[in-house]
Each structure stands twice: as C-alpha cells, then as structure tokens.
Amino acid sequence: MSFNRKAILALALWGLSQRAMAEWTWNIGWQNPANATVGVNFLYLGSKWGFECGIGAVKADSEDTTDDEERKTNANLAVAGDIDVKYFFGSSGGRGLRPYLQVGVGAGAGATVGEDADAGAGVGGPFAGLGFLGDAGSWYVYAAYNISRHSNGYPQAGIGFDF
Numbered sequence: 001m002s003f004n005r006k007a008i009l010a011l012a013l014w015g016l017s018q019r020a021m022a023e024w025t026w027n028i029g030w031q032n033p034a035n036a037t038v039g040v041n042f043l044y045l046g047s048k049w050g051f052e053c054g055i056g057a058v059k060a061d062s063e064d065t066t067d068d069e070e071r072k073t074n075a076n077l078a079v080a081g082d083i084d085v086k087y088f089f090g091s092s093g094g095r096g097l098r099p100y101l102q103v104g105v106g107a108g109a110g111a112t113v114g115e116d117a118d119a120g121a122g123v124g125g126p127f128a129g130l131g132f133l134g135d136a137g138s139w140y141v142y143a144a145y146n147i148s149r150h151s152n153g154y155p156q157a158g159i160g161f162d163f
Contacts (some may be wrong), residue, residue, distance in 0.1 A: 023047075027142070027160030029054070033082035034106060034127055034146065035152065043086075043160060045135075050086035050100070053107075055079060056159070074114035083123070098133045101146065125150060138140045138162045 004054065023046030033039045036056025038056050057080040084104025106125035112118045112125040131144025144156045 025140070025162050027140075027158045029142075029156055029158030031154055032056075032156040032158055033080070034125065034142075034156075035146065036080070039081065041158075042162075043096060045140075046090075048088050051084075052086065052102075052104075053081065053083045057081070063145040072115040074112050074116050076110070076112050078110035080106070080108040082125075082127075084127075086131075095135050095137055098135060100131050100133060100144075101128075102131060102146070104130045110150045129156070131156070140145065 018124045023044055024045050025045055027041050027043060029039050029041055030037070031039075032041060033054040033056035036054075039051050039054045039056035041054030043049055046089065057078070060076065060077045077156075082104050084102050086100045086102040088098045088100045090098035104127055105123045106127075107121075107123045109121040110119065125148055127146045127148035129144045129146030131142055133140055133142040138161065140160045142156075142158055142160065145153060146156060147153045
C-alpha cells in the first residue's frame with residue numbers, strides 16, 4: 001500500500017473515531033450507580049436524551065470448599081452497576097444548568113470458574129429521579145434525588161469529563 005493510501009485510510013479512521021466518541025463522557029459519582037459508595041459511569045450527552053451505564057462494585061475472590069470429603073476450588077467474579085436513561089429539559093449544545101428526569105434499573109453479572117462453573121446476569125431494582133447537570137463545556141457536575149421500591153429515596157452527585 002502506498003503512502004498516500006495509508007494516509008487517507010488513517011485520516012478516515014481518525015475521522016470516524018472522532019464521530020463515534022462525540023458527546024460521550026465519563027463521570028465519577030457518589031451513590032451512582034445506586035447502592036455504590038463510588039462508581040464510574042459512561043454518559044451520552046448528545047441530545048435531549050442521555051444514556052448512562054455504570055459500574056459501582058467489582059468483587060473477585062477464590063474459594064476452597066470441602067463438600068462430602070471432596071475439595072473444590074473456584075474463582076468468582078461479580079460486577080454490579082446500573083443502566084439509565086435521562087431526559088434533559090435544557091438545550092443540548094450549550095453550557096449552563098440542565099434539569100433532567102431519569103429512569104433506570106440496577107444490573108449485575110457474575111461468573112464462577114472452576115469445578116462448580118456457573119454464570120449469570122440480571123436486572124432489577126428500578127428507580128426514577130430528578131436532577132440537575134451543570135455543564136461547563138469539557139466538564140460538568142450533577143446532583144439528583146432518586147426513589148425506588150427498595151428505599152425511601154437517596155441522593156446522587158458527581159463530576160464528569162468529556163472523552
């Protein structure tokens with residue numbers, strides 16, 4: 001492949017990657033995902049609709065058990081977080097305070113590798129809430145209050161950055 005073709009291909013791939021990452025952000029949140037002290041979330045802010053998914057807990061361990069005189073060794077991994085959709089009442093292109101409504105569900109997955117191999121995933125714990133996002137361009141802060149059937153309500157807050 002000639003240099004010109006490589007340059008054109010590299011430029012095209014770079015341009016496509018910029019479009020793919022447009023308006024995606026990451027944030028560090030307190031109680032976001034729900035029931036997590038601290039979580040890491042990915043949030044799309046490109047329109048009036050936002051999509052967020054986050055991880056709030058990761059647990060990895062191994063265990064040795066004795067079951068009817070047979071020793072078993074397993075390695076376990078569990079990940080918990082949430083998935084939510086936000087509707088922003090303010091404009092999507094500018095800086096400022098943008099109120100939003102959000103609805104979502106908790107999500108989790110786990111796997112065991114070893115003599116008792118198993119895997120599973122599920123969603124549950126629906127929640128809804130109202131919040132405000134203060135957009136300062138390449139970074140933002142947010143605060144929300146959510147309700148769910150398992151709690152009387154809980155606050156969330158965090159800070160986020162563009163990719």
